[in-house]
Each structure stands twice: as C-alpha cells, then as structure tokens.
Amino acid sequence: MHDRIVLSHGSGGEMTQQLIREVFLHHFNNEWLCGLSDSAMLSNGSGRTVFTTDSFVVDPLFFPGGDIGKLAVCGTVNDLAVTGAIPAYLSAGFILEEGLTLETLHRIAASMAEEARHAGVQIVTGDTKVVHRGKADGVFINTSGIGFLPAGRADLSNTAGIRPGDRIIVNGHLGEHGVAVLSAREELEVASQVHSDCASLNALIDQMCQVSGKIRFMRDLTRGGLATVLCEVTDHADFGLYLLEDKMPVGEAVRGICEMLGMDPLYMANEGKLVAIVDPADADDLLGAMHEHPLGANAQVIGQVAGQHPGQVVMETQVGGRRIIEPLTGEQLPRIC
C-alpha cells in the first residue's frame, strides 16, 4: 500500500476498499461497518433505522443534468433506498471556500431543496464551515441520511440471500453521469448531448419492493460503475455472476464516447442506476413494473447468478468469447461525485 493518499484511494475501486479495510475498519471495527455496505442498519426497539453518509466533491459544481446539490440529495437518498428503507431525513454539511459567490450557493441550495421535495425527504439539520481561498474547491457537501425499513421488508444490502439462478437487473442506460461530468470539464465538446442520470430512485425502488418480496439484493451504481458493484458482490462469494454483453444497456452517445476514449461504460459512474438481484420467479413481474416507471423504462435483465466461477464476474461477449470483469484498480475519473 502507498504511504500517501493518491487519487485512486477515492476511486471507489480496489484501493478505496483497501484504504477502508486497512485504516478505517482497522480502527473503527464493529458489526455495522464490517458489512462494508453504504449504510448501517440500526435496531431501536420496534423499528429498523438505516443511517448513511456521503461527501460530494464533484468537479465542476454544475454539469448537464445536475449539480453538486442535486447529487448530494440523490446520492444519499439512493444509499438509503437500495437497502429497502424509506428515506426520511437528511443532514447537509457545507464546506465553503472563501470567495464562493452567494449566487452559486443559492443555486446549489435551491437545487437541493427541489430534489428533496421531489424525493419526499426533509433536510432537518446542517452545518457550515468556511476555509481560506485555495484550501477547498468552491463547495464540498456532506449529506447524511436516516431512513426506516418497513416491517417485514428484508435488508436488501445483504448479499447472503443471493442464489444461483437469480436474475441480475439494471434499471437503465449505464455511464451517463461519468460522461456528462467529463463533458462539463470541457475536455469533450462532443459529449454535450449526454446528461447525467442523477435521480432519486426511492419511488422506483418502493414500487419494486411492492411487486416482489423476492429481491435478494440491491445496490446503486455510482463511482466505479456496474463493474465495481458486481465485483464487490462476488468478492469471497461461493457463486459467480454471469453477464451477457449484448444485454448491457448502453446508449449510443455514451458508447461512442467511451470507444473514442478507450473507456468502458461498465466502469463509468452513474447516479440514477441500480442493480437488483432477484429470484427468477419474480424477474418478469419486476421488470414489467420497472418499465412502467420513468426511471426504469430501459430496465433489462443483464445476466444471472451462477454456481460456476465462484467469486468471479464473467461476461459472455457479443462475439461469443468470455471476459472476466476485474475490479477497478486505478482511478478512472477523479471527483466524479
């Protein structure tokens, strides 16, 4: 391991996992953190409370389809919602750089408020710090969130229920957030038609949970993309995941840009996408319900859980070959969220 922090420690890939294990788990070790999910499931008397936190450092602050404020609400709402919980309350902690315009801060706060209303959550507590010019980069936002798991609903962040034969579903086109942020950095004029998929998924997920009681696992796809989540799911697992390349939902523009740049949409960041692993008996009903929701219109079964290849994610390519999907090792796009 490096002896200094490098950008890859923030990639969401292998080096982030290593940092978490070797530093944070080492010191903070407890039953909740050990699960390494994005949220903690807390028991308090009758109900189950879910608690999560996320800091946002996206560069630039505004990009096609969103901004750091919308992202900060969607990201934390989604971390709660993929556990099966109903997101309820958010905190908002701002670190502001001296010299930021108030107009920018107003735009960001208005965007957070609009997305919070849309998602049906309340921003109930906050904090503001200011640092000297050059000691931060405009605005960093932390949102932490509390949600409540309805009685009788399983904790979907747990991989223990996944079995061979289960279907793997994603709710739409991959890689849009990553490409949109890239384009906003003006490195890529051609990409300006791609908008970030940044969206709160809680309404879609609640609908999915009402249609199927046999969703085994769910996770939102953020930095590191679909590949990173699936590699985490199979890490030390006694099953493998088998994907079909021709079922991967990737839009034309994203596909073209990724080909041009030698990037892989499977590793590109999303902010309004989830993967669900579901009992095969419920897969069709679930897909049908997802197609009725605007955020699930392009939902697709992309593969299934396999007894073979334990611990691996294997993709059958369009030309009939097989490719092992490896965990992200470096940093694809720093400060994507």
Add this chain to the structure above:
Amino acid sequence: MHDRIVLSHGSGGEMTQQLIREVFLHHFNNEWLCGLSDSAMLSNGSGRTVFTTDSFVVDPLFFPGGDIGKLAVCGTVNDLAVTGAIPAYLSAGFILEEGLTLETLHRIAASMAEEARHAGVQIVTGDTKVVHRGKADGVFINTSGIGFLPAGRADLSNTAGIRPGDRIIVNGHLGEHGVAVLSAREELEVASQVHSDCASLNALIDQMCQVSGKIRFMRDLTRGGLATVLCEVTDHADFGLYLLEDKMPVGEAVRGICEMLGMDPLYMANEGKLVAIVDPADADDLLGAMHEHPLGANAQVIGQVAGQHPGQVVMETQVGGRRIIEPLTGEQLPRIC
C-alpha cells in the same frame, strides 16, 4: 450581505446566522430547521431520535489536547448530548487531499476510535473522497450522529422553558480550545501550556439529567464561545441574561494570553464546555453533582435569567459597571473546529 463567501460566514457568529437564514432556511425551510438548534428532534413511533451533523476543518490537524479526529467525535457527541439525548451512532465522512500521509490518517482514525470508545458511541457508516493536491487542506471530516432521548426527558435544546430567576451554569474554564489551536499555529510560543478542553460531555450531562429534572436549556460552547451561545438564546427573547464578570471561570494562562492579544475569553472557542440554564431550586444540587465529575470540577453559577433587559446579555463587571455582550460580528479565529 456580501455577494461572496468570506471567512466570517464560518465564524459561528452573526454572519453565520445570516447565511443560514438567507440561504439555507430560505431554501430548506421546515419545522426542524426553523429551531436553528444544532440537532433535529425526530419522532418515530414510540421514541424520539436526535440527528445532527458537523464538518471539521480545524487547522492544524493536531494541537495540544487533541486533533481533528478527537474533535470530530466530541463535537457531534456533544451536539447530541446537550439535547438530553444519549448519543449512540456516528457516521464519518472523510475528504482527503492527495499526498496526505497514511500515517497521519492512521493517527486521526485511531484518535476517533479511542474517543468513540470513551464516549460509548459506535462509528457505523462512512465515506471517503480524495481531491487533488491543493484542492483541500490535509483532511476534512464530517461526523453526523444519532441519539435517542430517554422517555420522560425534556428536549433541552428548546429555549421555551427558560424563566426569570433561572441560574446559568458553565462546567469549567472558558477559551482553552481557542488558545490551544492558536498556540499550535506557532503564532504563540507562550501558549503551549494551554491544552484544548476537547472532551465528550455525554457522561457528565447524563449525570446532570439524573440529578435535576428542571434543567431548562443546555448548549455546548464551540466556535464563538459562551458569548455567542448566550446572544443566540436571548435573540428575540422576552427575558435577558445577567452575568457576573467575577464568576467567569477563566484560567490564568488563557486570561493572560487573551489580555496580551486583546481577545475576549467569552468569545474564544471551547470543545468541552456547556452552558446549562436551570431552575434555581435545583442549582445547588446540580452544581454539587457536576463538581463530582472530572469534566465539571470547575463548574460555576455565572449569572441568572432576568426579567429586565429583554433580548440582551448584560454583564456586571468587576469594577461595578455594566457591559452589554454583543453577538460576534467578524471572524475571531478561522478554522478553529
């Protein structure tokens, strides 16, 4: 109001209040935020859950008596505890600057873990982001926290119960955190004997709540010091606060340094101090109980609530004069927490 963020927006004083009202309350307006307390009191079926957030940007990361990690745990534990709640769960969100040494991060995480154990709270969820060199300053930490208010215990963050005649108590010497951080910046060699008072107050507060059911209000004293909290309490109130200068607990070293620099200990930051406003009938018992706890050994009644001077904090000086304590207007010490 300025059209750009200035350091005073982070002071905890008047400009911070103005920023919160004009930007955050404007956009996020709801019943919880309107209270402008440091925590939100949430109802969920049987119990009451308290939720709070705080970002830490202290410079330097290590100072006599503490470091950013210890501070990040104590600060959020205290924000929960002063409501009367039992702090239970913390999140930890890290923003790391590329180039930070792993050794530094280990020291900070170890310090957080030690303070969490000491305070009896669990760090249950976390997040890590990395930004390019020069886009942050070493480490920024957000801790959010959840606590539970025991049945029958009043919400102590509410000022509505304060009445004329109530006694004002602080638990010890003022200004030590501010002076310790100043000294660590090496602007003040002479101050090196002053250690930050950085401490988790939840055990002391729980003991206080068990001795007296007539604590009307409690708040921890952080950036902006005692003066800032008392000015917030009296803002638009129908009572005044009457303080006795010769009862102010200020240590010799802090007093000397403040005199030398023309600073006022009443405005200096603390990280292990609270002010409690209590029914006069319980003041002696409460003070006795506080004196038995190490963090309350120097507790003192510093004044009382008055029917006169509504909306004002008035201090009777040692020479017999009267001084109005005004809210902090500028920035006394940037990045003190």
